[in-house]
Amino acid sequence: QVQLQESGPGLVNPSETLSLTCDVSGGSISSGSYYYSWVRQPAGKELEWIGRIYSSGTTNYNPSLKGRATFSVDTSKNQFSLKLYSVTAADTAVYYCARGVKAEHLDNWGQGTLVTVSS
Amino acid sequence: DIVMTQSPDSLAVSLGERATITCKSSQSLLYRYNNKHYLTWYQQKPGQPPRSLIYWASTRESGVPDRFSGSGSGTDFTLTISSLQAEDVAFYYCQQSLSAPYNFGQGTKLEIK
Numbered sequence: 001q002v003q004l005q006e007s008g009p010g011l012v013n014p015s016e017t018l019s020l021t022c023d024v025s026g027g028s029i030s031s032g033s034y035y036y037s038w039v040r041q042p043a044g045k046e047l048e049w050i051g052r053i054y055s056s057g058t059t060n061y062n063p064s065l066k067g068r069a070t071f072s073v074d075t076s077k078n079q080f081s082l083k084l085y086s087v088t089a090a091d092t093a094v095y096y097c098a099r100g101v102k103a104e105h106l107d108n109w110g111q112g113t114l115v116t117v118s119s
Numbered sequence: 120d121i122v123m124t125q126s127p128d129s130l131a132v133s134l135g136e137r138a139t140i141t142c143k144s145s146q147s148l149l150y151r152y153n154n155k156h157y158l159t160w161y162q163q164k165p166g167q168p169p170r171s172l173i174y175w176a177s178t179r180e181s182g183v184p185d186r187f188s189g190s191g192s193g194t195d196f197t198l199t200i201s202s203l204q205a206e207d208v209a210f211y212y213c214q215q216s217l218s219a220p221y222n223f224g225q226g227t228k229l230e231i232k
Binding site for chain 2: 037039046047048049051052060061062063064096098100103104105106107109110111112
C-alpha cells in the first residue's frame, strides 16, 4: 500500500516562499500509471486543488494561484515538492499531497501538514 | 474553469435513514472517448485527509461499503447513503477531473439527527 507523507516548515513569513516535500513509500514515483497532486484546505473551508505533476515533469497548475506555484519531482528520492512564492496570510492552510490514478481521482493522500503564514 | 456546486451545505439524517447529496457542474463531465463521467466523491472526517469513495460518478472504491452509491450524468450527480451509520458523519466533497483545474465542490456536512 502506497503511503505519502508531507514535510516542511509549519511557519512561513509573509512575502517569502513556502516549500513542502511529499515522500512516497510503497511504490515507485516513476511509474507512469500515476500523477501526484497538491491540495490545500484553509481551516473550516473547502478543498482547493493546487495542481499536479507527472514523473515525467509535466505539470498543471490552478490559475487561481496566479503563477506563484512550482512543482518538482525527484525520482531518485521518490519524492515530489511544492514551492509557493510570495505567500500571504491567505495561503495559511493544511496542505495535502496525494496520488492520482488514470481514472483521474486521488486514491491515496498524505495526512496533511499545517502551514501558517505569519510574521 | 468548471464550477462545482453542492447541495445542501449541511444535512441531518436519522440513523438508518437515507442521505442524499447532490453536485452540479457548470459543464458536462462526460468524456466522450470512453463514455465516463469524471466526477469523484470524497469523504473527510475531522482531522483526517479526504478519502475517495466513488469515482467515474458511480464506481465504488475498493473497500467502500455498498451503502454508498453514486449516480448521475451530464452536469447533475448524486451521492446516496442508503442507511446512515454513525461512522458516516463527515464532510462530503465532489470533484471534477475532466478539465484542469480539478475543482472541488464547497462540501456538505452530514450529521446525525
